[in-house]
Amino acid sequence: MKKIIKISIISLALLAGHGCDDVLDVENVSALDPVAVWSDETLTNAFLARLYQITMPGAWPLDAGNSDEGYGLLAANAITANGHPFATFGGYYSDIRQLNTLFTEIDGGTLEEDFKNEIKGQAHFLRAWTYFNLVVRYGGVPIIKNVQNLEDDLQVSRNSTGETFDFIIEDLDNAISLLDGFQGSKGRINEAIALAFKGRVLLYKASPQFNPSNPFDNQYWSQALTATETAMNELAQMGYALESNYANIWSNENTSEAVMPVIFSDPDRLNGRRENCVRPLSISKNCTGGDVPVWNFVESYPMADGYQPGDVNSAYTYDMATYWENRDPRFYATVLYNASIAEFEGVAGRRIYLEESVGDPVDVFAPGVQIGDAKTGFYCLKGLEIDLSQAEVETNDVDWIEIRYAEVLLNFAEAANENGRGAEAIQVLRDIRQRAGIEPGAGNTYGIASGMSRDAIRDAIYHERYIELAFEGKRFWDLRRARRLHTQLDGLRKTGLLPDLKAGANPADAATFSLIPTDFDYSIEDIVTGVEPVMVTPESYYFFPITQNHLDENPNLEQNADWGGTFDPTL
Template sequence: MKKRTMIIRYNISLKLKSLLLVITFATMMGCDSVLDDVEDLSNYPGQGTFDDVQTVNAYLSALYGSTFGGWPLNFGNNADESGGIIAPNWITETNGTMKFWPYNIIRRVNIMLEELPVGEVPVGDQDELLAQAKFIRAFLYFKMVYYHGGVPIIEVPQNLDDDLEVTRNSTAECFDFIIRDLDDAISGLPATYNGDEFGKIDKVFAKAFKAKVLLYKASPQFNPSNPYDNSSWQDAYAANLEAKQYLEGQGFGLLDNYTAVFETSNHRENVFSVVYQDPIKVNGRREDAVRPLSESKNATGGDQPIWALAKAYPMKDGKIPGDPTSEYSYDVQHFWENRDPRFEATLVWNGAVYPVSGKSGRRQYTMANVSHSVDAFGYVIQGGQGQYRTGLFCRKGIMEELPIELVGTNDVDWPEMRFAEVLFNFAEAANETGHLDEAVQVLLDIRARAGIEPGSDGMYGITSGMNRDQLREAILQEKYIEMAFEGQRFWDLRRHRKLDRLDGMKKYGVMAMTLNGKAYNEVTSEDQLAANSSTLLPDEFTYEIVELISNGPKEMSMPETYYFFPIQSSHIDRNPKLEQNVGWSGGTFDPTL
């Protein structure tokens, strides 16, 4: 059997903080099995791979690395978080955008599930290993399903003599399969992994993830004809209640400090972390791309917040900006004042203190001729740049103490799932099943942790007596704020079939128009010196909300067909038994339930 040798790093704990072994491991890199180059199906792990716990863990570690990524840089461009514009024909049948077809990884999982039980690893050591593999398979299938709807269910490693032209299973069959794999995983996993084993899939994560899967199954995305009264919502509520209670029993909950969620590791809010540690594994946050360009290197100015997100944050008393009942007045010229503390924890505005590169007291400026030119939100695109500038920067997940030359060594863990998401998932299911008080309590808990003032009624600015529709909107809005730049917003709008809110949307930034009455072309050398010494304050400037400057499209395009992405045509060309989704060229497959 032909094999290819690869070097992988093995860490039995997956934490990559204790013993790190570098071993030579003969294995296959995989192919798209059901649909791709059949010659690669001859590759198979070397003899003895599944006879030793260490080599099995090495194989499993490689599966982790292929399945779980880091922070989703610029994913907010797809929604109303950051500045990119999604143009028409962003997704087509022929391009690779929003396609997920990981049958190469699934084949490797199936090999492990087939070979480990007949290997020489003691049976008592197999359960946790097999359970982790089952979870990974469920995780991959779930992502395929919420991208494309039903897909072929392949439970064994395919070989050259197999019939590789398979049909798509129904979406309902796929959900059943995913839940079976998750139930198997839950039964074989310990409650948690701690210490050197932190970072492995455990029962806590599996239960919370199963609850999320059932939330999607109940959602309008999959049930457009009966979006909020279908029977799956009861299953979603039961699973999310069970997950919430189980996690709380294991000591999980919200941290007291919102910022600490993203600046510390191995804490009680992170349900599952993709672990980073300098120098072994770094830059999952892509801090080099998120920082202001003047304090980074090889940067692209990613995750720049737009005005819609900035405006969404409530005031300190939880009321929306401009609400006449708020204790705090609001106007655009002082938009940063008296806001929800998460505003400052997430956003950086003109004149805000932002001590990146370890520069204590440093202020960030965005006005042309005051700021560094690559940070400016100007009247034209500066210096031939093709990038927009929103006048705002993202602070979340940034290790501000890193000097420019070490900006790529950020080792903040990526919270693949955190307890706040578990609460939001529970709140949604509770709201749709008549448990409105339980849903409201989630909002109260989230806002209390954020540091919003409770008010005399103890409602943290939340409107009392909301009906189901109003509370649904309140939950989505709160999650928009709480989980900004964590890759949730686009999927939430899509899951609720609310992409029409993005379709045709223009995006805006906040421009510093004048400094002490002077326009950008009237700024003096003294003003520039004051900026260099960080003595100019935000309220010395005037501001205007303006459409983003861009060489490209001006409006977002989010057609109805984006609720289910198409199967890439190259896969259908190789396997004519695959049906395309309804709404796409030649599509006959209905991906809904």
Template sequence: MKILKFNLYTLLCAFMIAIVFNSCSKVLDEAENLSQYPPEGVFNDPSQSNAYLANLYSSSLPNSWPVNDGNSADESGGITGADAITPNSSRIFWPYQAIRKLNIFINSIPTGTLPDATKSNLVAQAKFLRAFLYFKTVVYYGGVPIIKEAQGLNDELKVPRNSTAECFTFIESDLNDAEAGLPPKYSGNDRGRIDQATVKAFRGRVLLYKASPQFNSANPYDNQYWATAYQANSEAKAFLDANGYGLLDKYSDIFTVKGNKECVLSIIGLNPGKTNLRGDDAVRPLSESKNATGGDQPIWALVQAYPMLDGKKITDPTSAYTYNEQSFWLNRDPRFAQTIVYNGAPFALSGKAGRRQYTMKNIASSLDAFGFAIQGENSYRTGFFTSKGLNLALPAPPTTSDYDWNEMRYAEVLFNLAESANETGNSNESLAALIAIRKRAGILPGADNLYGLKAGMNRTEMRTAILDEKYLEFAFEGKRYWDLRRHRLFATKLNGIHKYGMMATTVNGRTADQLTPADINGAAAYSLLPENFGYTVTELITSGAKAMVVPDTYYFFPIPLDYINQNPNLKQNVAWGGTFNPEL
């Protein structure tokens, strides 16, 4: 029996606001009501069932890039101060309203009159979405209540937390069911729908977390779950390879070329209606934006982390390239120039050919400058911006970029395989994955064809190399904080650190108070080059806390007190004064 198809266009129409497509008007009119109070007969009608499912996609998956997620890690500016996370604040994720809608759909579709193959396909997509939400909730808190039946709107959620082990089992079961009901790969107008490739890749992510030190602090790297994670990620890579996925040749195209072979799970941008998923307006320098403050500003630690062109660290005396702090941009990993915008760097925003980005006081727009007594102490600058994922051609303020957000891409599967392979005695596969990533980046192979990687790394060294490489490959893609948390590295990587930027302090030997008309005119004509300036590493300017406060209690967040007050059967995590152990 043929599966009744609905394409991505229909999906998007169901949850885009203020757009008029004649072919989707009925779906738009019905989607909101269907998501809350599905009337009798909804699940007998294919268009109404698809409208309901479209709403579930919107409420279950991320809707955009995670702008400023790096503020809580060592990627970008922003200081996590004391009590940033408490039982009453921050990092709250409690998706039971969306789970209720998913349960309605999962339990109602089989009772309708749609063809059996259609029912199986729709339920499979919904089960993936439910697994996605439960996984994120477990990563936040550990075990949470497993609810499989849709409660009434007036029912009270008075159930206790399931163990973390039970939750992982439930998530894996939903993923297995989802995979059984889906085709191998969607493409064309159906791109963006959940398929087997998505499920397999995501299962690898889930099982990597299950094996991680976050959930197994007493036995972080020799527990039984690593073998299962390795098997899942091996299968995911093999399946993706067989179905045309792989690393894209050009790193920067990953974020600007829609539907490329690296995209496994994409949130589709569509112009008009679902645009600016990158948050271009929030990430651009304020001089090329509007009412935004320059999100995702790289800090000096990230800038330093990029290796030289031969893949060697900037501190490695065996590198063929000499690193100099006053010319820090020269001969670096090509991903550096495709991610980091520094003083004097080409940055042709708003279609301005030849435009360069300046950050020096009295040379740059005061909105962009990193210097003392400019923005005020509450508006930090780092001396850097990022170009990653931005649509440079859009005029200011940018609001119409239809670039996608890639929630999962092939490179993540390689990293997940590399980690699990390293912990199961298969470090040769880990090395192969890192070489593939570095080769695609454009790093030179070297005489040993190791692309700057150390030969004969032991297990600990390889583990560090994997995390270091992922730090760069996925900068500003919402991975770093969670990777450090997953490996329980807050104490060594985040807690107590200070954040720094690079301040351009002179131009042609003159300070900001000694500038000549030629200096000003050179900036206006974009003729001042990075090497015309002098630089000083400077701590970020802010009136708030200077040191990051990221204690070990953050490895699992507290259940919000509002929810505990509503449901006394919810037990708080042990690190937050409760009795519930969130580990396996």
């Protein structure tokens, strides 16, 4: 793969901030002068930079609490037609209006055709990205291709879900065509990103979320297979591959796995994950914690040979008293557990203690104690810059990888399995586990048996995504896509693992980091939240309601059927 310079969004955003404010005021469409803006590559790039800023992820996701990964829960009435945490309907249409401004105006200038096509290609992707975020939340939505002015009829109706998917794919096909051979700087949308995203989109289209009456034998799975296989093969030819060491994915800014990175650079653009919110609070500041793993998630990791804890085929005996021993190497790259070594601030051999008699009070998990955010006996390590001092924690600028090559492979595996190519799906799982450092075992199976049924392979793929993509903002949406939200999350009690210093162990040894995990006993305990720690995720959550304020503004918008309306959001 060619070496890519780390500029893109950051450089363009800085450019946009110098003397271009009037040009970027796209709310006032009449103020745009096509001759000035669309005849100047600098101004056009500045306009495009603004589109990136408003449409692309602006930070690492912090939504593990919506699934079975982290602390937090969707409780009763978390989602209503009057408001909910995923209610972004109007905001997305504001973005679409600005994207449509580009398509409406760009041909009025004198830009070189090749440059103009590169700009259009990126804008087609950004519009597809925006409509995809709408369709996975609501189902079919109004398709608007032109800038709506005040004199236009703004009382638009919803297009069908099938029409919305078709429009997204049309935009992506345009992006792929226009960006053929375009590399751009790191972080800019290119052909590889569009190919990979098309595979994700068609995987959703074929999924049980959109096809509840025929979840695995519908006509769309062949489309998903074509798209995901094309993405996998073409990206491999471009040089994309699995990072050799899973633990290095986030620290290696030139990783071959970063298909769609969102670039951050201190001090110009920080990643918003705010390391101060994720690391233990005793070495943080100005935050109350986030992305705290729960025991439900931690116990789901395979053993070092790829078999689940307690599986008779595993070479390792599992005991909760030593739950951290002989686990999948991805466990150690993701989870910070009691008395584990984590050399924050560059302190050699440093261990973090999460037990109340030896740990810092703001870090520990203790019965009935609620200090800051809820504690679970664990913290998340993925994406942290642990060498940062406490004073520097807000400067974390680790790039966010929205699409990793591992996801591209897993997307193909899922589509292959549903199209009768289970052996290829199994091989993908083994390849990913080989990279993870799991022991091959007899026959190089990596804990994934040959000859499994389609249902068993499907379950294995979903579980592998759970582990491989942990805390990457994928789990909640995967469970919705698979229609497993109500079967795996509804009624789930989230728990933590309570450490208790054993009799005879010397608490003073914590000062020299001499206490090790086996110096503690462990018990599963409910998390203290002030409310019943039970997830509420009924089947109505597979499509969210359009909030009442938007229905009031536009009587032609139909509400989704599960929310008192007549619109069917499925295919």
